[in-house]
Amino acid sequence: MELRAWCAALCAGTMGLVGCGGGAGTNQDSGSPGAGGPGAGGHGQGGDVFGQGGNIFGQGGGSIGNGANGASGGTGGNGPNGSGCQHVDVVFALDNSSSMREEKQSMREVVFPAFAQALLDISGIQDFRAAVLDACPRPANFHTRGVGGDCSFQSGKSWMESSSTDILGEFECAADVYSNDVECSSNNDDEQPASSVAAALEPPFSNEENAGFLREDALLVVVAITDEDEQPVPRQQPQAIHDRLVAVKGDAKNVVFLGIGGKTDCEGAYGSADEAEDMQRLVDTFAADNRGFFWDLCEGRLEDGLTNALTAIEEACEEFVPVVN
Known part of the structure; x- marks a missing residue:
């Protein structure tokens, strides 16, 4: 696999790194809405290479209580009690x-x-x-x-x-x-x-x-x-x-x-x-x-x-x- 193609695949797979509030996808065009609790995003994006729902359209709360600025707007986390990887x-x-x-x-x-x-x-x-x-x-x-x-x-x-x-x-x-x-x-x-x-x-x-x-x-x-x-x-x-x-x-x-x-x-x-x-x-x-x-x-x-x-x-x-x- 050439570098460009592999990098694209890796980037898709790595979307799971920031998918801390979306629901699970099924390798379709769109996943279920985020269900991460108070820090969840509004929409979970569907299927990466692992069949997981990412959520660049509204990411859940981060470890320091910051919601991500997804296109559909995620709400903030719970401060020190929030979880997630940013x-x-x-x-x-x-x-x-x-x-x-x-x-x-x-x-x-x-x-x-x-x-x-x-x-x-x-x-x-x-x-x-x-x-x-x-x-x-x-x-x-x-x-x-x-x-x-x-x-x-x-x-x-x-x-x-x-x-x-x-x-x-x-x-x-x-x-x-x-x-x-x-x-x-x-x-x-x-x-x-x-x-x-x-x-x-x-x-x-x-x-x-x-x-x-x-x-x-x-x-x-x-x-x-x-x-x-x-x-x-x-x-x-x-x-x-x-x-x-x-x-x-x-x-x-x-x-x-x-x-x-x-x-x-x-x-x-x-x-x-x-x-x-x-x-x-x-x-x-x-x-x-x-x-x-x-x-x-x-x-x-x-x-x-x-x-x-x-x-x-x-x-x-x-x-x-x-x-x-």
Whole structure:
């Protein structure tokens, strides 16, 4: 599928991110009226690629009590008691070992740019931010440069903001992962993407290099990719990594985790991949709350993995309630 066609499909699927007040559609031209309670919109728009009713014509109340300005006018939410997703914080962690050349090329040239464009095309979402790091947690700072040099994020931060006028260029730069400053030995200790995200969102990095990234009223989406397996150093069980990621958001339902790796040992579209047993077990810990999704590298087409993960993002957005510490 060419980029333009895929992006259109992804944009349609991602409409579920902001469909927090409409009723369920049935892949028809129009869905049932919104039924989200006091924050519901007047009309739910019908069928996206998941058969769900979005509601750009009157979105429900947001997590901070703001109704969206749909064409048919949604009413406001219930202030702090409102629920819904209007902000999204995304972290991509990419194994940067030499065997990942094909995957990195796809992320850089197709997946990252298309995902950024899809987020920009969402009607109703207030904003998003996105950060990139490799699979070594030493250091677990977000990347502000690619192999070609500094990415010059317009945000002036170590992450990208949706307000950037060059968000596609910023994604392309950051996806060309530069990791010559890591302290990992490259002896399997640089293949722990999920652990790296957890470290990036915890002290000391959350108080220093990555300070200010996480927002209390934003859904956290983690995308971790490796062609081997999650190999934490020191060793941790998948449940422990899950608990670390959930702790930074206060509620398991406020985190969506997409793990990308080999379902089995294979020679796939991106070359060889080892069975990512621990990555699959980690996804399973999130799947208990319908927040986990695994994509098999052996199948190729990383863009399809993100598209399919939007079902989990959609549900998480509908149920999101900020936890104020």
